Amino acid sequence: MLRTLDIRDMLxxxxxxxxxxxxxxxxxxxxxxxxxILLDSLGFVLGWRGRADLVRSGAEQGEVTAVFDLPPGHAAxxxxxxxxxxxxxxxxxxxxxxxEGRKTAWVNDRRCSGEVLRQxxxxxxxxxxxxxxxxxxxxxxHRALLDAFGRLDEPRAEVRQAWKARAAARKALxxxxxxxxAVREEEDFLRHAVGELDALDPQPGxxxxxxxxxxxxxxxxxMRGDVDRARQAVGPDGAEGAAADALxxxxxxxxxxxxxxxxxxxxxxxALVELDEAGRGIEDCLEALSFDPLExxxxxxxxxxxxxxxxxxxxAPDELGEFAEELRTRLAALDAGDAQIEALQGAARxxxxxxxAAADALxxxxxxxxxxxxxxxxxxxxPLRMERAVFETRMTPADPGxxxxxxxxxxxxxxxxxxxxxxxxxxxxxxxxxxxLALKVCLTGGQSGLTLIFDEIDRGVGGATADAVGRRLAQxxxxxxxxxxxxxxxxxxxxxxxxxxxxxxxxxxxxxxxxPLDPSARVDEIARMLSGDRVTDEARAAAEALMG
Numbered sequence: 224m225l226r227t228l229d230i231r232d233m234l235x236x237x238x239x240x241x242x243x244x245x246x247x248x249x250x251x252x253x254x255x256x257x258x259x260i261l262l263d264s265l266g267f268v269l270g271w272r273g274r275a276d277l278v279r280s281g282a283e284q285g286e287v288t289a290v291f292d293l294p295p296g297h298a299a300x301x302x303x304x305x306x307x308x309x310x311x312x313x314x315x316x317x318x319x320x321x322x323e324g325r326k327t328a329w330v331n332d333r334r335c336s337g338e339v340l341r342q343x344x345x346x347x348x349x350x351x352x353x354x355x356x357x358x359x360x361x362x363x364x365h366r367a368l369l370d371a372f373g374r375l376d377e378p379r380a381e382v383r384q385a386w387k388a389r390a391a392a393r394k395a396l397x398x399x400x401x402x403x404x405a406v407r408e409e410e411d412f413l414r415h416a417v418g419e420l421d422a423l424d425p426q427p428g429x430x431x432x433x434x435x436x437x438x439x440x441x442x443x444x445x446m447r448g449d450v451d452r453a454r455q456a457v458g459p460d461g462a463e464g465a466a467a468d469a470l471x472x473x474x475x476x477x478x479x480x481x482x483x484x485x486x487x488x489x490x491x492x493x494a495l496v497e498l499d500e501a502g503r504g505i506e507d508c509l510e511a512l513s514f515d516p517l518e519x520x521x522x523x524x525x526x527x528x529x530x531x532x533x534x535x536x537x538x539a540p541d542e543l544g545e546f547a548e549e550l551r552t553r554l555a556a557l558d559a560g561d562a563q564i565e566a567l568q569g570a571a572r573x574x575x576x577x578x579x580a581a582a583d584a585l586x587x588x589x590x591x592x593x594x595x596x597x598x599x600x601x602x603x604x605x606p607l608r609m610e611r612a613v614f615e616t617r618m619t620p621a622d623p624g625x626x627x628x629x630x631x632x633x634x635x636x637x638x639x640x641x642x643x644x645x646x647x648x649x650x651x652x653x654x655x656x657x658x659x660l661a662l663k664v665c666l667t668g669g670q671s672g673l674t675l676i677f678d679e680i681d682r683g684v685g686g687a688t689a690d691a692v693g694r695r696l697a698q699x700x701x702x703x704x705x706x707x708x709x710x711x712x713x714x715x716x717x718x719x720x721x722x723x724x725x726x727x728x729x730x731x732x733x734x735x736x737x738x739p740l741d742p743s744a745r746v747d748e749i750a751r752m753l754s755g756d757r758v759t760d761e762a763r764a765a766a767e768a769l770m771g
Contacts, residue, residue, distance in 0.1 A: 224243075224245060224291060224292045224674055224703070224704045225243050225265075225289060225290075225291055225347075225348070225674045225704065225706070226242065226243060226290045226291060226292050227240065227241065227242050227243070227288075227289070227290045228240075228241045228243070228261070228264070228265060228268075228287070228288075228289050228290075229241075229286075229287065229288040229289075230261075230264045230285075230286075230287050231285065231286045231287070232278060232279040232282035232284065232285045232286065233260065233263075233264050233267070233277050233278065233279060233285040233286075233287060233320075234257075234260045234263070234264075234276075234277060234279060234285075234735075235257060235260065235279065235726065235733050235734055235735045236257065236260060236264070236279065236734065236735050237279060237732075237734055239735075239736070239737055241261075241722070241737055242739075243704065243706065243720070244704075244719065244720045245700075245702075245703065245704050245719075246700045246701075246704065246705070246719035246720065247696055247697050247700035247705050247707065247717060247718045247719045247720070248704065248705065248706045248707070248718065248719070248720045248721075248722070249707055249709060249714065249715045249717075249718030249720065249721045249722070250706065250707070250708045250709070250722050250723075250724055250737070251708075251709060251710070251715050251721070251722075251723055251724070251748055251752060252723055252724030252725055252726075253725070253726070254710075255726065257724050257725075257726055257735030257737075258708045258724045259678075259708075260735055261708075261724070261737070262350070262676065262678060262708065263277065264277075264287045265287070265289065265348070265676075266350075267287050267318060267320065268287040268288065268289045268316050268317070268318045268328075268340070269289070269316070269340055269341070269343070269344035269347070269348060270318075270328070270337040270338070270339075270340025270341040270343075270344055271341065271344065277320050278320055278321070278322045282322065283321065283322055284319050284320060284321045284322060285319070285320045286317065286318070286319045286320075287317070287318055288315065288316065288317045289315075289316045289317075290313065290314070290315050290316075291313070291314040291316070291347055291674075292312065292313060292314075293310075293311070293312055293313065293314050294312075295312075297346065298346035299314060299343050299346040299347060302339070302342045302343050302346060303330070303331075303343075306330075306335060306339045306342075308330050308331060308333050308335060308339070309331045309333065310331075311331070314330070314331065314343070314347075315329075315330070315331050315332070316328070316329075316330055316340065316343070317329045317330075318340070328340055330343070346673075347673065347674060348673065348674045348675075348676060349673050349674070349675050349676065350676045350678065351659050351660075351663060351675065351676065351677050351678070351680060359633070359646065359659050359662055359663065359666075360645075360646055360659075362631075362632045362633070362645060365616075365631045365632055365633050366589075366626065366627075366629065366630070366631035367626075368633075368666055369589060369592055369593060369596065369616060369631050370589070370592075370626075371666070372592055372595075372596050372665065372666050373588060373589065373591070373592025373593075373595070373596075375585065375588050375589065375592065378581070378584055378585040378588050379585060379626060379627070381581045381584070381585075382578070382581045382582055382585050382625065382626065382627050383625045383626070384581075385574070385577045385578040385580075385581040385582075386578055386623075386624070386625040387625075388574045388577065388578070389571075389574040389575055389577070389578045391574075392567070392570045392571040392573075392574035392575075393571055393574075395567055395570070395571075396564070396567040396568060396570070396571045399560075399563055399564055399567050400564060402556075402560075403556075403557070403560040403561075403563075403564060406553060406556060406557045406560065407557065407560075410554075410557060413550055413553055413554045413557070414554065416536070416550055417547065417550050417551055417554055419532060420532065420543060420546070420547035420550070421547070423525075423528055423529065423532060423543075425529050425532070425540065425543040425544060426544065427541045427544060428541065429529065429540075430526065430529050430530065430533075430540035430541065433522050433525060433526040433529070434526060436522050437519065437522050437523055437526060440514050440518065440519040440522065441519070443512045443514060446512055447509060447512040447513075450505055450508050450509055450512065451509060453505055454502065454505040454506065454509065457498050457501050457502055457505065458502055462498055463495065463498040463499065463502065466491055466494050466495050466498060467495060469491055470488065470491040470492065470495065473487060473488055473491065474488065529543065578623070582623065582627045582628045582629075585627045585629070586618070586627065586628070586629055589618060589627075589629055589631070590618065593616035593618060593631075596616055596665060596666075597614055597615055597616055599665040600614040600661050600662055600665050601613075601614055603660075603661035603662075603664050603665060603695070604657070604658075604661050606691040607657040607660070607661060607684075607688055607691050607692065607695075608657075608684075608687070608688045608691070609637075609654065609657055609658070609661075611637075611638050611639060612635060612636065612637050612638070612654070612658070613635065613636040613638075613639060613643065614633070614634075614635050614658065614661075614662070615633075615634050615635070615636075615643060616631065616632075616633055616634075617631070617632050617633075617634050617643075618630065618631055619632075632645065633645075633646055633662065634646070635658055637654060646658055646659070654683075656679075656680040656681060656682055656683065656684070656692075657684065657688070657692065659680060660677070660680055660692055660695055660696070661695070663675070663699065664695050664698060664699060667699055673703070674703075674704045674705075674706065675699060675700075675703070675704070675705045675706070676705075676706045676707070676708075677696065677705065677706070677707040677708070677709075678708050679708055679709065679710065680692070680696075680707065680709075681693070681707075681709050681710070681711040681713075681714050682710070684711070685711065685713070686713070689711040689712075689713035689714060690713040690717075692711070692713070692714055693711065693713050693714035693715075693716065693717040694717060696714060696717065697717045697718075697719075700719070710752065711752070712749045712752040712753045712766065712769060713769060715745075715748070715749050715752060716749055716766065716769035716770045716771070720739070721739070721740040721745045721748065722737050722738060722739050722740065723737070723738050723740055723744070723748050724736070724737050725737075725738065745766075745770070746763055746766045746767055746770070747763070747766075749766035749769060749770065750762035750763045750765070750766040753765050753766060
C-alpha cells in the first residue's frame with residue numbers, strides 16, 4: 224500500500240507531502256490543476272517511462288520519494304532479494320532527476336537501476352485509464368490475467384514442467400545427432416586406421432627392442448670375426464691348449480722337484496677352468512651373432528611400420544596401443560549411434576506427448592475460466608448502462624511455449640451484432656472506462672497488496688452510471704487501496720479520503736497544491752463539482768445527499 228508521496232521541484236510543484244490511506248482515495252480539482260502531475264511524479268519514482276521535462280523551471284533537480292507498506296510475503300520482497308537489496312515491512316523509493324536529465328534512484332537507501340524500480344512497480348501499483356498500455360489494454364498480459372482469474376497455477380506449472388522436459392529431450396537428441404554426424408564424417412578414416420593398427424598390433428616397448436636388435440644385427444658380421452679370433456686365442460689351439468701342455472709338463476716334473484711346483488700347478492688348474500668358462504661364453508656370443516639375413520629385413524620392416532604409423536597419427540610409438548583403443552571406442556559409438564538416436568527420438572516423442580497433454584488440459588481449463596469471466600463481466604456491465612455490450616475472452620492457437628499454446632485477448636462489441644475487437648479500438652472513451660472497470664472488478668477477486676490507480680476512468684459518464692462506477696471503485700478498495708482521479712461528484716462522494724488539487728499563482732510563479740479535505744470541505748468541493756464556481760445551498764444539500 225502507498226503510504227506517503229513526497230514531491231519536490233517537479234513541474235509546477237515546489238514541495239508537496241501526501242499521506243494516503245487504505246480504502247478509496249479521491250483526488251479532484253479543476254482541469255489543469257495538476258492532478259496528472261501527481262501521477263507523472265509517482266510514475267517517475269516507480270521507473271515508468273514518461274515525459275522528460277519533469278524538473279521545475281529554475282530548480283537544479285527534482286526529487287520524488289514514495290513509501291510503501293509491505294505485508295509479509297509481498298511479491299516485492301522477492302524482487303528485492305533477487306536484486307540484493309534490503310527488505311522489510313517498509314519500502315522507500317527515491318529518485319532524483321537533474322535539470323540536465325540525469326536520473327538516479329535509491330531503494331531503501333541503496334542505489335539501484337531504473338529496471339529494478341520497474342520490476343518493483345509491477346508488484347506495487349496498477350494504473351488504469353484510457354491511455355494505459357501497461358494494464359488491461361495490453362493484450363500481451365491478458366493470458367496471465369485469465370490464468371489468475373481461473374486460479375490455474377497448478378495446470379500451468381504442469382505445462383512448464385513438461386516444457387522443460389521437452390526441451391531437455393530435444394537438446395539431448397540434437398547433441399547426439401550432431402555428435403553422430405561428426406563421427407560419421409570420419410567413419411572411413413576410423414575404419415581404415417583401426418584396421419591398420421589391428422593388423423600391426425604394436426606393443427609397448429616393441430619399438431625400442433626392435434631398434435636394439437636391428438643395430439645388433441647390422442654390426443654382427445664385424446663383431447663375429449673378432450669374437451671368433453678371440454675364441455681361437457683362448458681355445459684348444461690357443462691359450463687353453465698351451466696351459467694344458469704346461470700343466471702336463473709340470474706334473475711330470477713335480478715328482479723330482481717336490482713342493483716347489485704345487486702353487487704353479489694350482490694356478491694353472493684354475494686358469495684352465497677360467498679359460499674353459501671364457502670359451503663357452505665366447506661360443507654363446509658367436510651363436511647369438513649368427514642370424515638369418517631375412518630376420519634383419521623383417522625387423523627393419525616392422526620397425527619402420529611402427530614409426531610410420533606413429534608419425535601419421537602424431538603419437539609416440541609406445542602410445543599407438545592406447546590410440547588404437549580410443550579409435551575403437553569412437554567406432555563403437557558410431558556403430559551404436561543409430562540405436563541411441565532411435566532411443567532419444569522415442570524419449571523426445573514421449574516428452575512432446577506429455578507436453579501436448581498438459582497444454583490441452585490447460586487450454587480446457589482456460590476455456591472454462593474464460594466462460595466464467597465473460598459471464599462475470601457481462602453481469603458487471605449491466606449496472607454500468609452497458610447491458611447491450613458484449614464482452615468475450617477470445618482464445619486462439621499460438622506457438623507452444625512454457626505457458627501453453629494459447630493466445631488470449633479480451634474483446635468487446637458495443638452492440639449485439641456489431642463486430643468485436645480489442646478494447647482500445649472498439650470502445651469509445653466513456654465505454655472503455657466502464658469496460659476496464661467491470662473487467663478489473665471481476666479480475667481483482669481475492670487479490671491483495673496492489674495499489675490500484677484509476678485516472679479519470681469515469682470520463683464521459685454521469686448520473687446513475689457514475690454512481691455505479693463509484694460503487695465499484697469503492698468495492699475494489701475494500702481491504703486494499705484505490706486512488707482515483709475524477710471529475711465525477713458521484714464518484715468523489717463515495718471516497719473514504721479526499722484531496723483537492725489546486726493551481727495558484729504566488730509571487731509570479733504558478734504552483735500546484737494538494738489539500739486534504741475534512742467532511743465540511745468535502746461537501747463544498749462536491750458541491751462545486753455539481754454546480755460549478757458558484758456553490759449554492761442547493762448544491763451543498765445535493766452533495767450531502769450524495770455523501771449519504
